[in-house]
Amino acid sequence: MASLTLRDIAKRYDETEVMRNINLDIADGEFVVFVGPSGCGKSTLMRMIAGLEDISSGDLNIDGTRVNDIPPAKRGIAMVFQSYALYPHMTLYDNMAFGLKLAGTKKPEIDAAVRNAAKILHIDHLLDRKPKQLSGGQRQRVAIGRAITRKPKVFLFDEPLSNLDAALRVKMRLEFARLHDELKTTMIYVTHDQVEAMTLADKIVVLSAGNIEQVGSPNRLYHAPANRFVAGFIGSPKMNFFEGTVQSVTADGVTVRYDTGETQRVAVEPSNVKEGDKVTVGIRPEHTHVNSGEYGVSVTTMAIESLGDAAYLYAESSVAPDGVIARIPPLEHHDRGETLKLGATPDHCHLFDANGQAFERKIIEVLAA
Ligand SMILES: Nc1ncnc2c1ncn2[C@@H]1O[C@H](COP(=O)(O)OP(=O)(O)O)[C@@H](O)[C@H]1O
Ligand SMILES: [Mg+2]
Numbered sequence: 001m002a003s004l005t006l007r008d009i010a011k012r013y014d015e016t017e018v019m020r021n022i023n024l025d026i027a028d029g030e031f032v033v034f035v036g037p038s039g040c041g042k043s044t045l046m047r048m049i050a051g052l053e054d055i056s057s058g059d060l061n062i063d064g065t066r067v068n069d070i071p072p073a074k075r076g077i078a079m080v081f082q083s084y085a086l087y088p089h090m091t092l093y094d095n096m097a098f099g100l101k102l103a104g105t106k107k108p109e110i111d112a113a114v115r116n117a118a119k120i121l122h123i124d125h126l127l128d129r130k131p132k133q134l135s136g137g138q139r140q141r142v143a144i145g146r147a148i149t150r151k152p153k154v155f156l157f158d159e160p161l162s163n164l165d166a167a168l169r170v171k172m173r174l175e176f177a178r179l180h181d182e183l184k185t186t187m188i189y190v191t192h193d194q195v196e197a198m199t200l201a202d203k204i205v206v207l208s209a210g211n212i213e214q215v216g217s218p219n220r221l222y223h224a225p226a227n228r229f230v231a232g233f234i235g236s237p238k239m240n241f242f243e244g245t246v247q248s249v250t251a252d253g254v255t256v257r258y259d260t261g262e263t264q265r266v267a268v269e270p271s272n273v274k275e276g277d278k279v280t281v282g283i284r285p286e287h288t289h290v291n292s293g294e295y296g297v298s299v300t301t302m303a304i305e306s307l308g309d310a311a312y313l314y315a316e317s318s319v320a321p322d323g324v325i326a327r328i329p330p331l332e333h334h335d336r337g338e339t340l341k342l343g344a345t346p347d348h349c350h351l352f353d354a355n356g357q358a359f360e361r362k363i364i365e366v367l368a369a
Pocket of ligand 2: 042043044
């Protein structure tokens, strides 16, 4: 078990800075997920924690001790990669025992560790098989098992499920949750899949272009994204963005006027905002409703996709350059080309300033930290 603190960590390759201002606290036993688009620095950050990459500047502490210059094997960390890196000619047992053998561990101790890990992962009946006789999910379990036998203080997982098909990914996702419940070890998990991040994490770290955009619980990131990037990244389908201008400001929120002349009321704290400011209203598809007139903006229907239990309406609007998606009841029909008014109640709206920073929403007091 271990806590980690990252202070002002940066990573440079020659002159190019690929990560900067990385400040993060990870508590003992926490399940932390790094999420962000491809190339944002998730693996680099994880590799710096593991000791596989030098830290260009800043401090990495594990349990209060600076470990920047401590070699990977001495950090008490085990890392599982996307490619499982199993030895094809060895049985599962030998694959899992290999690291301990190298470390000179005694045979009975190795045997206990391997059998314990295999039991935790439900692969104890497969120990005599070779990797090619296993499914992708089972191979992944062996790679995790190998990490468990080392009894690390911290587990690092770099996109462990990205080679598996969708159904197996869901199953293995639940396995990771169970594994964490059972071992209670600090885990850091990298993914570009926001559903994995939402379902597994105690704490999500959203990265973009080498920066931390926001750190928080899955609920906080969904309900109170700090900026447009996080708002657009967390949630699926992604949040709709409508460009507008502040028309009026009162104690209970802001009225935004669109170029179409229509308006949307938004329940945000009315500080640092004044009439005439350029703003963006954010509304998630699940809160975007067809309504008969008081609020929202006129859009042109493009298509409807039915999912059985619900449907998504795709629409175009001059004030929403990325298009608009609304979740509608499953049997509601609209013709292509039909004009509709789409909007949301004020407490379902988000508001962003011209720099993409979010205004504080009125509903935030109902959220857990
Ligand atoms: N050895 C390297 N030399 C130069 N740039 C690198 C090297 N490794 C990674 N990078 C750059 O660092 C950035 C982050 O990469 P990476 O951590 O692999 O992203 P992610 O895991 O989020 O997809 C990328 O822009 C990548 O091109
Ligand atoms: Mg990566």
